[in-house]
Amino acid sequence: MDTQKITYLSGSGNIFTAVDNSFLNEPKEFYAQNSVKLTQENIPLNRNTEGVIVLNPSLNYDFEVWFFNPDGSSGMMCGNGGRSAIYLAIKNGYVPNYKDNTAVSFEMNGKIYSGQKNNDIYSIYFPTNAIYLQEKDIEIVVDGKTFLVKGSYVDVGTDHYVIETKILDNTDTDIDKIDVDKIGAVVRNHHEFQPRGTNVNFFAKTQESNVVRLRTYERGVEKETGACGTGAISTALVYFQKYKYISNPLKIIPTSYSPLFVDLCLNKNRIDDDLKTDFNLTNNDLIEAIENIVLSGFVDELK
Template sequence: MKFTKMHGIGNDYVYVNCFEETVENPSAVARYVSDRHFGIGSDGLILIKPSKIADCEMDMYNLDGSQGAMCGNGIRCVAKYAYDYGIVNKEHISVATKSGIKYLDLTVENGKVSQVKVNMGSPILTARQIPVVSEKEEVINEPLDVNGKIYYITAVSMGNPHAIVYMDDIDHLDIEKIGPAFENHVAFPDRVNTEFVEVIDEHTVKMRVWERGSGETLACGTGACAVAVASVLNGHVDGDSPVTVKLLGGDLQIFWNRQENLVYMTGPAATVFDGEIDVSFLK
């Protein structure tokens, strides 16, 4: 199987061009290639497939083999791959995902894509659609008991569920302990991605993320979008201008256009290397 290792601010995936390749057991392949000791090393596997409704389709799998709906950093790399490797020859493209069709604007420098702006769609705030179990229609700064401690969460879906928690100090957070407790909490029927956020100023926030099925990652694009939306809803940032979201792997610019009710994410995408790996033994 030929592949390309790519990353968006450290959120790395193994990408396979399914215009040319066939992946028989993507869940098993995802688990194998994601292993950082015995495989290639990644946060998961993303298949770039032909689509009848868009320029291409993104089919993603987490490192535990579970199928994901959407990845903001991953889709920027899909766009870069599609342009750099000749699947598309235009700077405005569409990508089909499990969360609907996303539209992307490419910044091309010296014949290669360097930055991608993604229309991430409208945030979902209705509790049952996220889904999160709550008596409230929307969960904005609501208490949640996790392992006997009360946290205040804001729940947002960007095609996948997010719980945002504000803290004074995220650098010393024991995320390996608290992350799984949020992910598997009974309040989240489909599990949840959890963002632990520190507000820097009215234009800047810093976050760490525990992704369902992957653990802590260096970056999460949908998570950054959810954080920007939650930060506006909670009055932590200026809602009329882009928010800089600082992640472990780098920065993303997020703007929630409330007139359109659309969230726009801008950030880099990078190719690490191309390779070939034998996955024929995986059944």
């Protein structure tokens, strides 16, 4: 492939190989078969990327996005990939004469999303009609020791198992000391999440009520990544459900330390400000109370 047709993008530290397919007109199978090569060759900063974004023209929307993990798997939503696709689409003229804060629409993973640019911040809006959240405790074995993990399984177009580090049984709960690759791989392959497995998030509260630390093990990458957009959203939903925190935005600090922001846009007819601390949210209440979810953060081009 002509490397001049490839752009390398960082969505808050989530690194992607991005291709404008209008120049190449390759079928979807081409990118699935070549995803390993595309994420491992000719990469700036001498590092692999964490996924492939393919931009395509669309008859019904501003553009269409295909996303592939480094192992060639697809069919899942990628939040930072979607934000990065907005960057490339605006840069390459898919939205002529674009002005900040103007909505763009695109298809990704068979669903329709919208987003926008505001200065250096790129945002994507997630519909809530397909969100799933369930508390789920699992037992795992790491280095011959059995651990009880109390977490939540969340699906926002991509599924995640979300764990608060302070309730990891028998482990060091400092988020910086957790072996994300080792524990994440065990959870990712746990029988409860077969046959596909799941992404795994480890989060920790900070002294600031609107700031959360997050580390993510990504399925398909099979290691910790710099950031994860759907992981940030999944973590925000669990944080909201657990701590009844509904002030926006929630600032997520990923491994890259390039922040992501999650806004949970609430239905004002269902939740009033005076219910912030004592409203007993069931999982269904949580989903029904949120009208829209906005994921925002920086997108940078790597040279």
